[in-house]
Amino acid sequence: MxxxxxxxxxxxxxxxFISRFFTSFSTQVLSVAIGWQIYDETRNPIWLGWIGLVQFLPALGLVVVTGNVADRVGRRFVMASSMLLMMACAGAILYLALTGQFAPVPVLSVLTVFGIARAFYGPASSSLVANLVPKEAFPNAVGWMSSSWQLASIAGPVAGGLLAGISPPFAYGTAMSLLTVGALLILTLPKPDQRIERTPTTLSTLLGGFSYIWKEKIVLG
Incomplete structure (x- = not known):
C-alpha cells in the first residue's frame, strides 16, 4: 500500500511545500485585496482587467528565458530571489496604501514588477522539487504540489476578501509576511545537486523546452 x-x-x-503554498496563497490575497481597493476608489471595472493583465504579460513575454535562467543560475537562488522581490512588491503596495498614494498607475507599475518576479519563480519552483525527493517519491511530491495550488486558489481569494474587509493594508501586510517566511524557508534548503549549464545561450536552447513538449505528447497532454 x-x-x-x-x-x-x-x-x-x-x-x-509550505513555502510554495504561502506564495500561491499570498498572490491570491494580494490580487483580491488590490482589486477590491482599486474598484472601491475608482468605481471603474476596467482596472480590474489591468490588474490581471500586467501580472500575466511578463510570464508570456519572458517564457523563453525564465527556464533557461533557472538552469544556469540555480533553481533555489532564482526561487528565493523571486519571492523576495514579490515580498518587496507587497511592501510597496502596503506603503502606497498607508501613505494615501494608492492609485491605479503606481499600483499597476508595482504589479508589473510582481509579474516579472512570478515569471521567474514558476519554472524554478516547479523544477526544484526533483532535487528534494528521490525518484520513487517524485509522483507523490508532484501530486501534493497540485493539491497545494488548488487549495491556495480556493482559500486565497476567500482570505483576501475577508482581510480586505478588515483593512486592505492588513491584507497586504499579511501577504508580505507570508512571502518573507516562504523565502526564508527556501533559503534554508540545502544547495541542490544541480549541474549549472555553462554552454552559450542560443535560440535553440531557449526554445528547447517547446521542442521537447511538442515531441513528447504525454507532456503536452
Whole structure:
C-alpha cells in the first residue's frame, strides 16, 4: 500500500511545500485585496482587467528565458530571489496604501514588477522539487504540489476578501509576511545537486523546452 504522505518524509520537501503554498496563497490575497481597493476608489471595472493583465504579460513575454535562467543560475537562488522581490512588491503596495498614494498607475507599475518576479519563480519552483525527493517519491511530491495550488486558489481569494474587509493594508501586510517566511524557508534548503549549464545561450536552447513538449505528447497532454 502506497504512503500518501511519502514526500513529507523528506524535511526539505516539507519546507518547500509550505513555502510554495504561502506564495500561491499570498498572490491570491494580494490580487483580491488590490482589486477590491482599486474598484472601491475608482468605481471603474476596467482596472480590474489591468490588474490581471500586467501580472500575466511578463510570464508570456519572458517564457523563453525564465527556464533557461533557472538552469544556469540555480533553481533555489532564482526561487528565493523571486519571492523576495514579490515580498518587496507587497511592501510597496502596503506603503502606497498607508501613505494615501494608492492609485491605479503606481499600483499597476508595482504589479508589473510582481509579474516579472512570478515569471521567474514558476519554472524554478516547479523544477526544484526533483532535487528534494528521490525518484520513487517524485509522483507523490508532484501530486501534493497540485493539491497545494488548488487549495491556495480556493482559500486565497476567500482570505483576501475577508482581510480586505478588515483593512486592505492588513491584507497586504499579511501577504508580505507570508512571502518573507516562504523565502526564508527556501533559503534554508540545502544547495541542490544541480549541474549549472555553462554552454552559450542560443535560440535553440531557449526554445528547447517547446521542442521537447511538442515531441513528447504525454507532456503536452
Amino acid at each position: 502506497s504512503d500518501r504522505f511519502e514526500a513529507f518524509r523528506f524535511p526539505s520537501y516539507t519546507r518547500y
